[in-house]
Structure formats: C-alpha cells, structure tokens
Amino acid sequence: MRLLVFLAALLCGQWVFAAARCDVDVPLQHAQLAQVSLAYQSIGRTQDPALLLVMGLGGQLIDWPDEVVSALCEQGFRVIRYDNRDVGLSTWSQPPPAVNLTIEVLRYKLGFAVSAPYSLTDMADDALGLMDTLQVQRFHVLGASMGGMIAQHLADRAPQRVQSLTLIMSSSGAPGLPEPRPALLQLLAKRSAPSRELALQQQADLLAALGSPQVADDRAELLHQAQVSYDRAFNPQGGQRQILAILAEPSRVALLNRLRVPTLVVHGTADPLLPVMHGVHLAAHIKGSQLRLIPGLAHRFQEAFKAPLLGAVLPYLAQQRQREGVLAGL
Numbered sequence: 220m221r222l223l224v225f226l227a228a229l230l231c232g233q234w235v236f237a238a239a240r241c242d243v244d245v246p247l248q249h250a251q252l253a254q255v256s257l258a259y260q261s262i263g264r265t266q267d268p269a270l271l272l273v274m275g276l277g278g279q280l281i282d283w284p285d286e287v288v289s290a291l292c293e294q295g296f297r298v299i300r301y302d303n304r305d306v307g308l309s310t311w312s313q314p315p316p317a318v319n320l321t322i323e324v325l326r327y328k329l330g331f332a333v334s335a336p337y338s339l340t341d342m343a344d345d346a347l348g349l350m351d352t353l354q355v356q357r358f359h360v361l362g363a364s365m366g367g368m369i370a371q372h373l374a375d376r377a378p379q380r381v382q383s384l385t386l387i388m389s390s391s392g393a394p395g396l397p398e399p400r401p402a403l404l405q406l407l408a409k410r411s412a413p414s415r416e417l418a419l420q421q422q423a424d425l426l427a428a429l430g431s432p433q434v435a436d437d438r439a440e441l442l443h444q445a446q447v448s449y450d451r452a453f454n455p456q457g458g459q460r461q462i463l464a465i466l467a468e469p470s471r472v473a474l475l476n477r478l479r480v481p482t483l484v485v486h487g488t489a490d491p492l493l494p495v496m497h498g499v500h501l502a503a504h505i506k507g508s509q510l511r512l513i514p515g516l517a518h519r520f521q522e523a524f525k526a527p528l529l530g531a532v533l534p535y536l537a538q539q540r541q542r543e544g545v546l547a548g549l
Contacts, residue, residue, distance in 0.1 A: 487516025
C-alpha cells in the first residue's frame with residue numbers, strides 16, 4: 220500500500236511539475252534583428268530540445284492554441300512561438316514599403332512577375348535570426364500554411380540546424396495544383412475595414428470559410444476569436460505584404476527534392492484554401508517523408524480536430540526526439 224501511495228504521489232508530482240514547466244502564460248520578449256523586432260514566447264526549459272512554431276498568413280503567435288502548445292511542451296520540448304514580420308507585436312526598424320495589392324494580384328493572374336517588399340526566404344531568415352538570438356543551434360520546426368512554406372526554406376537554408384520538419388496544411392507552391400475557392404480569396408483580400416466592428420465581422424467570415432463543413436461554427440465564438448486578435452494587433456497592410464510574398468514565390472519543388480530532413484506532412488481532406496492535393500504533392504517531393512491525411516480537417520485549428528492533429532504530430536515528434544537521442548549517444 221505504501222508503495223502505491225508513493226507511486227501515485229510521484230506521478231502526481233511529475234504532472235504538476237510538467238504543468239508548471241509548460242505554463243503558456245510567460246512574458247512576451249523581443250528579438251532585435253536587422254530589419255525587424257520579433258515578438259516571441261519561449262515555453263519550457265531551455266535545456267530541452269527546441270521546437271519552433273511558424274504561423275501562417277496574417278496569423279499571430281496567439282493563433283497557436285494554448286492547449287496545443289502545452290501538449291507539445293509536455294512532450295519534453297521547449298516550444299518557441301513568435302509573431303512573423305508584419306503581424307502581431309513584431310515591429311519594423313524602418314517603415315516598410317507601400318504595396319498595391321490589387322495591381323500585383325492582377326499581374327499574378329496575367330502571368331507576370333509579382334513585386335513583393337520581401338520574400339518567404341527573408342521570413343525564414345527572420346526565424347533563423349530569432350534562434351540565433353536565443354543561442355539555439357539545432358531545433359525542430361512545425362509550420363502551418365504559409366508557416367510551412369517558410370519552414371521549407373528554413374530546412375533548405377540551414378539543413379544542419381533543422382532536426383525535423385512538421386508541415387501542416389501547407390504546399391509546394393507548384394503550378395497546376397488545385398486553386399482556393401474564389402470566394403475565399405476575396406475574403407483573404409479584405410485586409411482593411413473602416414471600423415473595428417466591420418473588421419471583426421470580416422475576420423469571423425474568413426474563419427468560418429476556412430472551417431470544416433463537418434463542424435457547425437458558433438458565430439459568437441468566431442467573433443470572440445476575431446476580437447482577441449484585433450485587440451492585440453491589427454495590421455491589414457502587413458497581411459497584404461505577406462500575400463505578395465506568397466504570390467511572388469516560385470515553385471519549391473526543386474528545393475523539396477534536395478531536402479534530406481525528416482519530415483511529416485499533415486493535411487486535411489476538406490481544406491478549402493489549399494486542397495488536399497497540395498499536401499499529397501508536398502510529401503511526394505520530400506524524400507522519406509511521412510504523410511498523414513485527416514478526414515474533415517480544413518484550414519483552421521478547430522476544436523473538433525485538435526485531438527486528431529495532436530495524434531498525428533506528437534508520436535512523430537517523440538520519434539524524432541528519440542532518434543536524436545540515439546544519434547547523440549553514438
């Protein structure tokens with residue numbers, strides 16, 4: 220009986236320690252880089268393997284659900300999430316150039332080169348600069364949507380530093396892949412509003428359009444999510460510049476073909492922005508990659524799909540941690 224009590228107390232103590240160690244309510248910090256100051260949070264112990272989270276178009280670090288961040292940390296990772304340049308609380312050293320999204324989108328549709336103030340490669344260099352600031356030499360990367368595209372560049376630019384890739388709802392950017400629904404593109408292009416109320420309604424509309432047809436969204440909850448995001452930071456011009464960075468990007472197939480980083484590709488079968496063939500094509504061009512398709516998943520971290528997403532990602536990351544531990548012991 221005493222042994223059982225001791226074991227129970229020990230297990231309970233370990234859980235409490237993990238919960239305290241993985242508290243997501245940590246101070247926001249800033250990494251001063253050449254062009255930008257990146258807002259970030261570091262959750263977990265500095266001695267644990269680092270896992271960098273890279274968010275997608277217009278997304279802030281708070282768009283990584285806290286419970287997902289905690290679950291990743293409780294697997295033994297130091298989780299680092301940050302605001303990409305042009306979103307959230309990241310700031311520019313100098314005012315960024317103005318853009319005309321309408322003209323550049325028209326050029327894109329006509330097959331002309333798109334003029335973008337910066338590239339996804341520049342955004343990958345931001346991430347490397349953040350890890351340099353944190354003095355993290357090797358790390359795992361989990362990217363969502365545009366964040367997955369940035370992650371591909373990260374692995375290509377610093378293959379000796381990136382220990383593994385996890386690419387969620389992302390793409391190779393190759394021509395000929397299924398296009399997003401036109402109505403969804405129109406919602407994405409609405410990155411300005413004359414009032415806070417209209418901005419919240421537009422964002423709620425976009426979130427609904429990115430959701431799964433299998434889930435009935437609560438409009439009040441969507442508006443709440445939009446409000447939290449808006450009140451933290453609202454920078455519609457930044458979203459436009461990020462759109463141009465994506466449109467100006469050539470196909471990454473050649474890049475993917477030379478990657479030799481362990482990779483997991485996770486994609487939803489109901490993705491309206493990057494239909495499922497984007498994920499299939501992405502995995503097909505990364506040698507040795509694993510592909511997990513999640514039925515019904517669209518292009519959002521909806522509550523109904525958090526368990527399937529974690530069920531795909533956590534075992535893979537645990538496998539990569541074990542692999543690195545074996546290699547370190549050789």
